[in-house]
Amino acid sequence: xxxxxxxxxxxxxxxxxxxxxxxxxxxxxxxxxxxxxxxxxxxxxxxxxxxxxxxxxxxxxxxxxxxxxxxxxxxxxxxxxxxxxxxxxxxxxxxxxxxxxxxxxxxxxxxxxxxxxxxxxxxxxxxxxxxxxxxxxxxxxxxxxxxxxxxxxxxxxxxxxxxxxxxxxxxxxxxxxxxxxxxxxxxxxxxxxxxxxxxxxxxxxxxxxxxxxxxxxxxxxxxxxxxxxxxxxxxxxxxxxxxxxxxxxxxxxxxxxxxxxxxx
Amino acid sequence: xxxxxxxxxxxxxxxxxxxxxxxxxxxxxxxxxxxxxxxxxxxxxxxxxxxxxxxxxxxxxxxxxxxxxxxxxxxxxxxxxxxxxxxxxxxxxxxxxxxxxxxxxxxxxxxxxxxxxxxxxxxxxxxxxxxxxxxxxxxxxxxxxxxxxxxxxxxxxxxxxxxxxxxxxxxxxxxxxxxxxxxxxxxxxxxxxxxxxxxxxxxxxxxxxxxxxxxxxxxxxxxxxxxxxxxxxxxxxxxxxxxxxxxxxxxxxxxxxxxxxxxxxxxxxxxxxxxxxxxxxxxxxxxxxxxxxxxxxxxxxxxxxxxxxxxxxxxxxxxxxxxxxxxxxxxxxxxxxxxxxxxxxxxx
Numbered sequence: 359x360x361x362x363x364x365x366x367x368x369x370x371x372x373x374x375x376x377x378x379x380x381x382x383x384x385x386x387x388x389x390x391x392x393x394x395x396x397x398x399x400x401x402x403x404x405x406x407x408x409x410x411x412x413x414x415x416x417x418x419x420x421x422x423x424x425x426x427x428x429x430x431x432x433x434x435x436x437x438x439x440x441x442x443x444x445x446x447x448x449x450x451x452x453x454x455x456x457x458x459x460x461x462x463x464x465x466x467x468x469x470x471x472x473x474x475x476x477x478x479x480x481x482x483x484x485x486x487x488x489x490x491x492x493x494x495x496x497x498x499x500x501x502x503x504x505x506x507x508x509x510x511x512x513x514x515x516x517x518x519x520x521x522x523x524x525x526x527x528x529x530x531x532x533x534x535x536x537x538x539x540x541x542x543x544x545x546x547x548x549x550x551x552x553x554x555x556x557x558x559x560x561x562x563x564x565x566x567x568x569x570x571x572x573x574x575x576x577x578x579x580x581x582x583x584x585x586x587x588x589x590x591x592x593x594x595x596x597x598x599x600x601x602x603x604x605x606x607x608x609x610x611x612x613x614x615x616x617x618x619x620x621x622x
Numbered sequence: 623x624x625x626x627x628x629x630x631x632x633x634x635x636x637x638x639x640x641x642x643x644x645x646x647x648x649x650x651x652x653x654x655x656x657x658x659x660x661x662x663x664x665x666x667x668x669x670x671x672x673x674x675x676x677x678x679x680x681x682x683x684x685x686x687x688x689x690x691x692x693x694x695x696x697x698x699x700x701x702x703x704x705x706x707x708x709x710x711x712x713x714x715x716x717x718x719x720x721x722x723x724x725x726x727x728x729x730x731x732x733x734x735x736x737x738x739x740x741x742x743x744x745x746x747x748x749x750x751x752x753x754x755x756x757x758x759x760x761x762x763x764x765x766x767x768x769x770x771x772x773x774x775x776x777x778x779x780x781x782x783x784x785x786x787x788x789x790x791x792x793x794x795x796x797x798x799x800x801x802x803x804x805x806x807x808x809x810x811x812x813x814x815x816x817x818x819x820x821x822x823x824x825x826x827x828x829x830x831x832x833x834x835x836x837x838x839x840x841x842x843x844x845x846x847x848x849x850x851x852x853x854x855x856x857x858x859x860x861x862x863x864x865x866x867x868x869x870x871x872x873x874x875x876x877x878x879x880x881x882x883x884x885x886x887x888x889x890x891x892x893x894x895x896x897x898x899x900x901x902x903x904x905x906x907x908x909x910x911x912x913x914x915x916x917x918x919x920x921x922x923x924x925x926x927x928x929x930x931x932x933x934x935x936x937x938x939x940x941x942x943x944x945x946x947x948x949x950x951x952x953x954x955x956x957x958x959x960x961x962x963x964x965x966x967x968x969x970x
Binding site for chain 1: 633634635638810813814816817818819820821822824825827828829831832833834835836837838839840846850892
């Protein structure tokens with residue numbers, strides 16, 4: 359793997375909740391155009407890191423840069439415009455909106471017409487709606503969501519909802535997309551589809567991916583780099599083959615004796 | 623009908639249209655035409671009910687924008703309507719033309735609504751309801767005690783509205799004015815719903831964390847929802863003032879706020895059609911009950927004194943039964959009826 363410029367830099371992030379350390383001095387970087395996975399046992403702080411990056415939590419100390427921009431200075435809702443997008447561990451769709459409108463909300467930060475234009479449905483609002491609708495259709499085609507286009511998101515099957523959420527994140531045209539357990543609760547076939555989508559997002563849509571996932575087979579297969587967290591600090595980071603051979607990781611993550619199931 | 627089976631759109635713009643089939647357009651046109659003929663046929667009493675409905679539709683759809691669509695419960699809607707009523711009344715009393723006064727009333731109400739919407743940054747659900755209840759009570763106090771603006775307990779007397787010298791005096795003329803404003807309000811809310819602002823409102827209601835990730839400024843959009851909703855409420859208030867021609871503080875009490883909440887719950891939260899149905903239902907219900915008790919008095923003259931109390935009880939009972947048997951609101955029932963007839967007589 360050749361060295362590339364880091365798109366995301368997390369430097370010395372520490373996060374405490376009333377004195378209890380959730381994250382301690384976490385540093386890692388995500389290189390442009392790569393798929394980087396965050397793994398670690400339950401409670402290791404994976405989602406906390408994502409929440410710090412996306413603005414849900416504010417770390418006590420440390421720095422987070424996306425494409426050279428200091429993210430911690432920005433309010434959460436301003437980070438979308440910097441090229442950041444994410445999905446949630448539990449489905450966080452807008453249940454009452456159609457799939458189409460869910461994806462259109464994903465593009466919210468790209469649509470700029472004003473309230474008056476919207477109220478009279480005139481001028482820029484009409485033109486912009488069509489333009490952005492066209493872009494959303496690309497995402498719908500890519501994720502195979504066309505049968506569900508006009509259905510309310512809350513009424514769809516679980517696997518489809520997961521895909522819609524991925525679509526909403528993708529519709530934002532992000533530079534970096536944070537995926538929090540996109541395969542959780544999926545069967546083998548759906549997992550493989552999702553893995554294919556993630557690879558395509560990286561290769562064809564040009565987005566960099568930071569992934570949290572418990573399915574080790576998938577993580578080992580698609581990641582360019584793996585960051586292992588344990589008790590809120592980075593235990594190891596490196597290529598999948600390095601990680602699966604790392605003694606510290608094996609003992610912390612898989613128990614001390616048997617490491618055979620690491621490689622599927 | 624068209625020669626093809628089903629709906630086919632050839633542009634995204636066409637698909638975003640509000641009324642897409644010929645049937646929808648024709649039936650709506652027919653409905654509006656019939657309504658416009660009403661003043662020629664109906665008597666003054668029935669017209670006054672129709673006029674009250676028009677005002678209620680504006681109030682209900684504006685509250686639905688805030689509570690049903692953006693998810694911010696407001697118990698202060700009645701007071702926001704009152705702010706618009708007093709502001710518009712003061713404007714016309716000081717010589718401002720009626721339409722400008724109506725907009726001024728809306729604007730004043732929007733400012734007050736946004737001010738009392740500030741707590742929505744931190745408060746959600748029932749806690750926000752209590753904060754807006756405080757707004758209601760504070761404003762009621764102001765209506766009663768700021769005598770230079772509101773006339774205090776004596777109230778304000780007004781003249782019928784005039785537009786370009788044409789006076790809207792009497793139920794018949796008033797109907798056309800109220801109907802036109804109600805139709806405009808519905809169009810405004812429908813437009814908001816199909817554009818980025820409406821989507822942002824729903825996204826805040828459904829999952830504010832994801833909305834924030836998508837770049838929706840939660841606080842700003844909540845304030846916009848409060849502002850827009852109160853603006854329309856203020857317009858409803860301005861119309862109310864120039865329709866009843868007399869204003870006093872108790873017209874805008876907590877009871878009015880709750881009536882409007884009942885309208886949107888009965889009609890269907892988040893639904894524009896539902897707002898209209900709820901407004902019509904809640905305006906009709908007391909009239910129907912009054913008519914019913916009046917006819918009963920003929921049969922049982924002895925119980926006429928209890929009938930007033932009975933009417934209140936039936937009113938409450940009807941609302942409760944509605945919530946039990948039709949929790950999704952009239953709009954949902956309407957949808958089910960439509961989908962039933964779509965396939966009739968082949969149910970499957």
